Amino acid sequence: MKQKNAGRLFESLNITLLFILAVLCLAPLLHIVSLSLSSGTEITSGRVTIFPRGFNIESYQQMLQDVSMFRSLLFTVVLTVTFTVLCMLMTILAAYPLTKKGLKGRKFILYFIVLTMYFGGGVIPDYMLTKGLHLLNSMWALILPGLISPFYMIIMMSFFRSIPQGLEEAAEIDGASFNGILMRIILPLSVPVLVTLSLFYAVGRWNGFSDSLYYITDPKLYPLQLKLYQIVMNSMLVGQDAAERLSQLENPILPESLKAASIIFSIVPIVIVYPWLQKYFVTGTMLGSVKE
């Protein structure tokens, strides 16, 4: 009885703490949503916190009229999906063999890969390579250079290693090839980490824009984040130099609420991916299936 009470106390304390944290995490998003729905006067006065003031939906109307936003969205979805699928394929191809202790040259290859976590050529040689491969202004420039993240490969290896050796050995005795073991044992047992890393790759691609800054000049191939970045940074920079400010007088300025609406537009699609993936995170799935 006493233990039950303690358990209940623990549970309510736990839930309360989590609730507070959740509210703190939700607040900035609410702030941006409110900005996107508020009037310019209220925003300039600094009165918009987590509720909209001077409610209006003009910024959304204006944004949704812009066909190029949807084109960017579509492109970004295609880009992200292609990227994620290829990354996962390549990462599996690298991670699985490198967990096999008996493989000669394994250490060498591992060091060969780990070094690239820390050493790189920098922006200019990267650009020269992309140009040399004739990838400028193509979706592949945003995919190929990022195919394998050594960090994620190491994480994947660690999960592969945690699969009981006995299963693989049994399969090998039954005459299964490494290929077969990977497909029939390792991958089915690693669904949670595969889902996690796919999410990491996808979010990384979705949020990244610095490569597109260099490699893409065709506005049709602008990822959403690049468009967003330009929209958000636009007015911040104009104020920096008086010469530029006066020369910009005759051009349209983007209202704060439109910026906020664009931010919402760009994060909603990727944010809703996660709840949908959560069904793959069920405790005990892995060993349960092993037993069968």
Add this chain to the structure above:
Amino acid sequence: MSTGSYIRRFWQLYAMLLLPVSFFALFKYGPMYGVTIAFKDYNIFQGIWQSPWNGTETFREIFDMQTFKTALRNTFLLNFLDLAVSFPAPIILALMLNEVRQMRVKRVFQTVMYFPHFISWVIIGGLFLQIFATNSGIINQMLNHAGFQSIPFLSNKYWWLATYLVAGVWQSVGWGTIIYLAALTGINKELYEAAETDGAGRMKRMWHITLPGIRPTILMLLILAIGEMPRIGFERPFVLGNSMVSDFSEVLSTFVYKIGLQTGEFSIATAVGLFQSVIALVFLLGANTITRKFADQSIV
């Protein structure tokens, strides 16, 4: 094993590695000649190959700068504190979430906590100013109303460290939890059931079953985090920092931004990066050796 049977056994693994290894060779080692910029008097128009060598002069120049030394010290300071605070935070949160029985509630919490990862530091910085500013911030106005002194969250350098850490935890904790949640799925449910019949309380189960279950993941991420000690992201210190706390907020990334990139000093930027990389590699391998010795686990 004879060579023939070795090949027969392992050829598939080598075939699998073919594409990944070519990828690294082409896209990572191909441009690697760029590191020579650190040892050259780089002229953007002559290109990397034609620019004249200047030996270690760039390094000497950097090490002579007081601002570099401060930035180096601060990078380690901030990263060390992050390791002490921001690294355990997702583990604790994952354990807490794991104890929530109602699946729906748990999912809502998880989803909401992962939002801050998607909000850029520029926006977070603006919000922090509204909340934590010394005189006009919301918290201090409430404190003043209640008759307390203002707390200089952003303008006193020690308080600033705390604010910096809180911001980091807040922004990354939910996101960091995901990998542990994946690891938690590997724990056998029967272990919990057995423990419960033995009358083990929640804390006991957490300590004896859950934590050991995710230990390999924790150790692996710890090694990687130690390898990241010499490097630091740009936006968080840059956005949150200000001139009153520059004793702590100037780090290597902001140093490179100010002295290197903005003035087109590629040699300096590359040299600082190379210096960081070498230390990072030493740290990673060091941590790797230690965990291999004492915990029988390593990543390379």
Add this chain to the structure above:
Amino acid sequence: MEVFDRGNAPAGLTVTDNAGTRYAQKNFGDPNNIKLEFVPVPRSQEVDKLNVLMASGNAPDIVFTYDEGVAHKYMQQGGLTDVGSLIDQYGPNLKSYLGADTLAYGLWDNKQLSIPAKRAFTGMTSYMIRQDWLDKLGLAVPATTEETYQALKGFKDKQLGGQGTIPLGLALHEDEYIPLVMGLIKESPTEEDYYTKMQRLGVHEYPILFDGHKDAIRTLNQWYNEGLISPDFGLDKDQKVRKEGVSTGKVGMYSEQASQSFEGGDSGEQATLAKNVPGGTVTPVDPFTNDAGKHVKELNPPTGAYLMIPKTSKAAAQAVQYLDWLVQSNNLFYYKFNGPEGTGYQMQDGIPVQIKQSDIKPENNVFNSSDMTIISNGLELGSTDLNIKYLEQSYDPSYTARADAAFKLSITDAQPIHYFPKPIDAESKYAQVLKGKYEELLVKSIMAKPADFDKTYDDLFKQYMASGGSEIQKEREAAYKAMKP
């Protein structure tokens, strides 16, 4: 031709294909058998992208940057075409439009390696004060430092903006603190002072070595401790808090880029203030006087962006021809006013005036006119008065009189940048670091307790000098001697 992409193209248009690019192709490209191509560069990362384009030999025939440091770097590294003779040959209009003053900024070792854009109006900063508050106190617009101080004190004592009134609004932004510091320096600088005691860190010149500098900061320290200055100004790096203070009617006086308060349409500072506070108006003021009774302030250089033709370009002559075509008034006006004379604008008293075109289709709109005419910042119409009048067109008519006053005030007693024939190396190297150090000095000294002021200031001054300040000083003194033997 490089063109900035600011992410503000209206629906369906891009910076590389719009009415403006088509006009250029039709009127310049086609007659000369040239296919014009526009290469977009994101405004926010122009330097990064430009560096990569230059390094890879992929740069367009005409590139430009607002970053003077980057321009100097390119000039120094020798990757640019000397366009001196090309301008003589192909650019008569260009030469006369820019003028020798502006072109001089593009010289390097007497070679014209860059073509600076013309800045038609060089006024930099203005100050604003709440007219309705002055009225309430029965004061005239202050004309000396002492009168200003009294007004600020009055604002504070009467709490005219309610609780939390900020008599002097300030942000840690060079557009705001430089005018205050310059204005509060008591000594009258000589020409030599300007050359040797100023340190140019980025856009602005910092008067840190002036004899009166410390006392100017001391005055600010005193004001801060009397509660006259924004309490959290050290945290307000992007002016957001200060602007909010103005918009909500809490701030009494402030400095800004000339006339900025009247911009921003409905969400601008003055517009929002009027909505928040009935009768709330700001009016331009020239608040500070030195010992000679002068209102000293800085001017912008007569340049805007730096245009350059890389050595890799095979069409340098055509590039110059294009710029020469661009500065011809009918073409400039076409871009600025979205159409030719008669439909886009008409001439009135020597200035082109916009004709309101209600029926203009979005696809005919030159939405990025100022980027298309990057060679001209504002319009050079022959006299300062006309140039200001042109600028005023973009303001709401109810603000015109005050905007006019603010622009005129920004050039009263103002000092042009004293420019050396060759940029100071130490400045381009340490500018960012020193700016950080200077702001640290400013914030910590102003916020110190009066008793600690000397120590705080002297410590930080030493740090500033040790971080590159002395090197700039030495280089400037040597350069001055070389210039004036």
